[in-house]
Structure formats: structure tokens, C-alpha cells
Amino acid sequence: MVFRGGRVGRPGLLGTMARTAVVAGTARATTNAFDRRAQRRNAEQQAYAQQQEAYAAPPxxxxxxxxxxxxxxxxxxxxxxxxxxxxxxxxxxxSDEEFAAAKAQLLS
Structure with missing residues (x-):
């Protein structure tokens, strides 16, 4: 076995940067997948609601x-x-009598 001089057991600066890039890329890909899934679900719910409105009884x-x-x-x-x-x-x-007489005269 040949020892080339470097640290054993811990990655160097490039290794740390590469690992950080992989983690960040994975996180971004996961976030994008969740966002696309949520957008698709919202679009399906809106389409369903519009379909229900179309089939609802008219007022x-x-x-x-x-x-x-x-x-x-x-x-x-x-x-x-x-x-x-x-x-x-x-x-x-x-008076009551005058009212009754006048009313009878109008109605006759």
C-alpha cells in the first residue's frame, strides 16, 4: 500500500464541497417534486369543483x-x-249612524 500523503478519514475541501452540492441538489429536487405534486393536486381539485358547478341544479x-x-x-x-x-x-x-248611512248610500 502506497501512502500519498493526505488526510485519512476526513474529506478535504473539494470533498466537502462535493458532498454539500449533492445534498443541496437532492434537497432542491425533492422540493421541486413536492411542488409539482401539490400543483397537480390543486389543478385536479379545481377541475373537480368546476365540474360539480357545471352539473349543479340551476337556481x-x-x-x-x-x-x-x-x-x-x-x-x-x-x-x-x-x-x-x-x-x-x-x-x-x-257618528256611527251617519257613517253607516253614507256607506250604504255609496254601495247601493
């Missing part, structure tokens, strides 16, 4: 309420007169 249709029927020409006037009579009765301007 119920909102319909406008039907328009109120317009009162006959004489009805609108009669309603206004009845309301005015009611206000007069509530304010005390008309």
Missing part, C-alpha cells in the same frame, strides 16, 4: 308577481270615497 327562476288588475272605472272612485268616509268616521266627524 330556481324568479318570476315577477302578476300585475294587479286595474279597477273598473267606477271602482277606483268608490274605493277613494269609502276610504274618505272611514277617515271621517275615525276622526269623529261622522
Amino acid at each position: 330556481p327562476q324568479q318570476y315577477a308577481p302578476p300585475p294587479q288588475a286595474a279597477p273598473a272605472p267606477g271602482e277606483d272612485d268608490m274605493v277613494a270615497k269609502l276610504e274618505k268616509l272611514g277617515q271621517l268616521h275615525q276622526s269623529g266627524a261622522l
Whole structure:
């Protein structure tokens, strides 16, 4: 066995640098693999969510309420007169008998 003069058992500066480069490269490769896997998983989850939205039931249709029927020409006037009579009765301007008589006259 020939001894060439160097340290035995511990690597030199180049050996340490090479080992550090290997460890750093392995760490970078592992990190990249995890990142790609996470990106792929997120893309699959988004595609699944979009697919579920596409198959979801559409929201119920909102319909406008039907328009109120317009009162006959004489009805609108009669309603206004009845309301005015009611206000007069509530304010005390008309007695119960006067209110009943006026209301009967309008409705007949």
C-alpha cells in the first residue's frame, strides 16, 4: 500500500464541497417534486369543483308577481270615497249612524 500523503478519514475541501452540492441538489429536487405534486393536486381539485358547478341544479327562476288588475272605472272612485268616509268616521266627524248611512248610500 502506497501512502500519498493526505488526510485519512476526513474529506478535504473539494470533498466537502462535493458532498454539500449533492445534498443541496437532492434537497432542491425533492422540493421541486413536492411542488409539482401539490400543483397537480390543486389543478385536479379545481377541475373537480368546476365540474360539480357545471352539473349543479340551476337556481330556481324568479318570476315577477302578476300585475294587479286595474279597477273598473267606477271602482277606483268608490274605493277613494269609502276610504274618505272611514277617515271621517275615525276622526269623529261622522257618528256611527251617519257613517253607516253614507256607506250604504255609496254601495247601493
